[in-house]
Structure formats: C-alpha cells, structure tokens
Amino acid sequence: MTALEFTYNIGKVSKSLKPFAIKLTRDVEDANDLLQDTLMKAFTNREKYTEGTNLKAWLYTIMKNTFITNYQRMVRKNTFIDTSDNLHYINSLDSCTENQALISFTLRDIDTAVAQLDEAYRTPFLMHFRGFKYHEISEKLSIPIGTVKNRIHIARKELKDKLYMYAYSN
Missing domain, CATH: 1.10.1740.10 (RNA polymerase sigma factor, region 2, helix turn helix motif)
Structure with missing residues (x-):
C-alpha cells in the first residue's frame, strides 16, 4: 500500500x-x-x-x-515523593475529590427536559431507558410497537434539541 x-x-x-x-x-x-x-x-x-x-x-x-x-x-x-521516614505520596489521587457541581447542573437540566416532554412520549422513553424492550412497552401501554418506536424517537429528538448545549462539537 x-x-x-x-x-x-x-x-x-x-x-x-x-x-x-x-x-x-x-x-x-x-x-x-x-x-x-x-x-x-x-x-x-x-x-x-x-x-x-x-x-x-x-x-x-x-x-x-x-x-x-x-x-x-x-x-x-505530578507525583512528588516525600523522602521523610513516612514516605507519603504528596499528590496521591487518594486524597483528591472531584467537584460534582457540573454533574449536578447537568442532571438537573436533563431531569427538567424529560419532565417537559409530553406524557405520550415521556412514558415510553422512560420505560425504554429503564430497560424495557419495545414489545414489553407495547404490551404494557396497549399501543402498537411502531408507535412505541416512533414516540421514543421523537422523545430523543426533543431531548437532543433541548439539551443542545451538552453536545460535543465535531
């Protein structure tokens, strides 16, 4: 080649x-x-x-x-070794904590966006998110499987539009 x-x-x-x-x-x-x-x-x-x-x-x-x-x-x-008798790692990752504020804001935004979905889209979407298969959702909600797939697709699209600020730029 x-x-x-x-x-x-x-x-x-x-x-x-x-x-x-x-x-x-x-x-x-x-x-x-x-x-x-x-x-x-x-x-x-x-x-x-x-x-x-x-x-x-x-x-x-x-x-x-x-x-x-x-x-x-x-x-x-980034690791400094203490040469004293105790031999501690000064910058050990064991003593670090991560700031969870950004994750908290993101989860709040996601929860808000999901709550704003129309009930007809939110219910199948949340069921699918929780692990239910399409046919199981169809049976539980007594709607055709094609409708289930369509409603989940629409819910994803709406969430994508509402949460655009979290999308990675290509």
Missing part, C-alpha cells in the same frame, strides 16, 4: 476515532490532541500495518496505547 493510499484510508476511518478520543479524555481539546498524535503515529509507523487487516482496530489500539502512555507520564510528572 502506498503512502497516498494509506493516508486516504486513514482519512476515511479517522472521523470515527474522535468519539473514542472524547470518551478517553473527557475533553474536546485533549481529544483533538490525542487524535492528532494517533494519526501521526499511524502514519510514521505505516510499514507496521499489515494490509488486509482491520485498519480501524489498528488505529483504536494506537489511540488507546497513546492515551495510556500520556496518562502514565502525567501521573509520574
């Missing part, structure tokens, strides 16, 4: 890597950096790729390993 063909194939697959990068880093800017590092490593090591194998899986593996390496490097850099 030529470098041009390899680059073209990576370009087709790279869009599916961004959600994985966001999931790993939980930050859009860090995800962009991780994606760039991954693509750079893939291109510089293209001779290690075996043609005919799953390119997407190969790139996912590179991304995961790059993330782990960067994370370990960051942890080592």
Whole structure:
C-alpha cells in the first residue's frame, strides 16, 4: 500500500476515532490532541500495518496505547515523593475529590427536559431507558410497537434539541 493510499484510508476511518478520543479524555481539546498524535503515529509507523487487516482496530489500539502512555507520564510528572521516614505520596489521587457541581447542573437540566416532554412520549422513553424492550412497552401501554418506536424517537429528538448545549462539537 502506498503512502497516498494509506493516508486516504486513514482519512476515511479517522472521523470515527474522535468519539473514542472524547470518551478517553473527557475533553474536546485533549481529544483533538490525542487524535492528532494517533494519526501521526499511524502514519510514521505505516510499514507496521499489515494490509488486509482491520485498519480501524489498528488505529483504536494506537489511540488507546497513546492515551495510556500520556496518562502514565502525567501521573509520574505530578507525583512528588516525600523522602521523610513516612514516605507519603504528596499528590496521591487518594486524597483528591472531584467537584460534582457540573454533574449536578447537568442532571438537573436533563431531569427538567424529560419532565417537559409530553406524557405520550415521556412514558415510553422512560420505560425504554429503564430497560424495557419495545414489545414489553407495547404490551404494557396497549399501543402498537411502531408507535412505541416512533414516540421514543421523537422523545430523543426533543431531548437532543433541548439539551443542545451538552453536545460535543465535531
């Protein structure tokens, strides 16, 4: 495979890597950096790729390993070792607490948006969210399965519109 063909194939697959990068880093800017590092490593090591194998899986593996390496490097850099007799880790993650305010605001917004849904959409959506299958919802609410699917679809669409501020930018 030529470098041009390899680059073209990576370009087709790279869009599916961004959600994985966001999931790993939980930050859009860090995800962009991780994606760039991954693509750079893939291109510089293209001779290690075996043609005919799953390119997407190969790139996912590179991304995961790059993330782990960067994370370990960051942890080592941010850990100070006390050389006294007690030998405590000063910046140990055991003593950290996470600020839950953002999560609290997000959950409140989601609950509000769900509560604002019309009852006809909210009930099937919440049942599906709680794990009920389409046919179970259909039986319990005595409505056709197609109606169940349609109402859940509409509920998701309305929630997406109401909660647009939490969407990741592509």
